[in-house]
Amino acid sequence: MNKSEHSSNRRRFLKNLGAVGTLGSVLPPAVLAAQPTLQSPSAEKGHVFLSEPYLQQPAPDSMTVMWIANLPSYSWVEYGETSALGTKAHRSTDGIIDAYNRINQIKLNxxxxxxKYYYRVFSKEIAEFKPYKLTYGNTIESDTYSFTTPAVSPQAVRCLIMNDVHDRPETITHLLSLKGNDPVDFVFFNGDMFDYQTDEQQIIDHMLAPCSAGFAREIPFMFVRGNHETRGKYRSELQHYFGNPQGRQYFSYTWGPVHFTVIDTGEDKPDAEPVYAGIVDFDGYRAEQARWVDQVMQSKEFKKATYRVVLMHIPTFYHNGWHGPTHCQQLFTPLFNKHKVDLCISGHTHKYGVHEPVAGQHAYPIVIGGGSKDGSRTLIKLKADAKRLNLSMLRDDGQEVGAYQIAAKR
Incomplete structure (x- = not known):
């Protein structure tokens, strides 16, 4: 591709990224029924990116790059230690390279x-895909961005935590503006980013767009569902847009001195509630996670960590006493007490607060982030090194409304 073609493609990308409208269909109904995530905008818009790149699954030896194109494509990442790039990566399974897809998740190994690495993403439209003939269309490409891989054993970790945004993308942008000049290793979204799941455009407009514009092209984020993300016709498709460690809705990871255990707390009402129409099983799902948590907290990684932090949308205490929160309390509190968890960070209640350990109940502090309304929204800043863990919770006016400090215990 010569310089003139690159400039032309780039101008078209910038113009069309903000102009993509409601999702329609240019694919056969049978294909869409089997793979709803292949739905595409109308063909006359041409081949465009629906999202900018965003980073997932950070590790010392790898990083995952995700983005969305509007038409089925063959996509790849070019990357390197300089802006000249020089190395190409795509995703393949059992010898077949992922292609004729729109949602791209490519791991750089x-x-x-x-x-520090530089990277650029490419999507080459597949205009026709016959058994013995594949016809390509236009190739689009992004700008060049960069990221830095974590150290093997970093001395510290610095992250931001948000929760209960509820389909208000301006909240993400505003809360990010409160972080100041402090460096950030990753951002964590602790559930209820949406009211319910409607379609792909909602995910793009209300989360991916503000994240990419604010940080996610160069700093990774992780995400766990809240109870609202389990609702709506697009709920099962949500998982395709994120790449968590271990490839599940619940997971664990260690960054520097902190071991994080992430729990997907499910719905807050009984499975038999009529509104769920008999198609949920969160009691069984939470019980499955309790068995997993017990195993994780017996692992070497957990035991040797200087600090043990749990992230979960619904808190184990200070909730409304509905079935889901009570079930979380019954299942997880004994495990957290038994394995000496140092801190639990939650959301859900829309009432921010820092709750000290209570003898005979929870031996660990519980921090609960705020809600979605102005004056209740919060940004949690967590920093930890070999000596201490510091947590600061800022309200959306910039005032600190909660703080907690833990001295190193191990």
Whole structure:
């Protein structure tokens, strides 16, 4: 591709990224029924990116890059330690390269720890896909961005935590403006980013767009569902747009001195509630996670961590006493007490607060982030090194409304 073609494609990308409208269909109904995430805008818009790149699954030797194109494509990432790039990566399974897809999740492997990399993403439209003939269309490409891989054993971790945004993308942008000049390793979204799941455009407009514009092209984020993300016709498709460690809705990871255990707390009402129409099983799902939590908290990674932090949308205490929160309390509190969890960070109640340990109940502090309304929205800043863990919770006016400090115990 010559310089003139690159400039032309780039101008078209910038123009069309903000102009994409409601999703329609240019694919056969049978294909859409089997794979609803292949739905595409009208063909006359041409081949465009629906989202900018966003980073997932950070590791010392790898990083996952995700983005969405509007038409089925063959996509890849070009990357390197300089802006000249030089290395190409795509995703393949059992010898077949992922293609004729729109949602791209490409893992860059064999990276060096604590190293800055530059990257650019490409999507080449597949205009026709016959058994013995594949016809390509236009290729689009992004700008060049960069990220830095974590160190193998970083001395510290610095992250931001948000919760209960409820389909207000301006909240993400506003809360990010409160972080100041502090460096950030990753951002964590602790559930209820949406009211319910409607379609792909909602995910793009209300989360991916403000995240990419604010940080996610160069700083990764992780996400756990809240109870509202389990609702709506697009609920089962949500998982395709994020890449969590271990490839599940619940997961664990260690960054520097902190071991994080992430729990998907499910719905807040009984499974038999008529509104769920008999198609949920969150009691069984939470019980499955309790068994997993017990195993994780017996692992070497958990035991040797200087600090043990749990992230879960619904808190184990200070809730409304409905079935889901009570079930979480019954299942997880004994495990957290038994394995000496140092801190639990939640949301859900829309009432921010820092709750000290209570003898005979929870031996760990519980921090609950705020809600979605102005004056209740919060940004949690967590920093930890070998000596102490510091948590600061800022309200949306910039005032600190909660703080907690833990001295190193191990």
């Amino acid at each position: 064999h990276l060096k720890p604590a190293t």
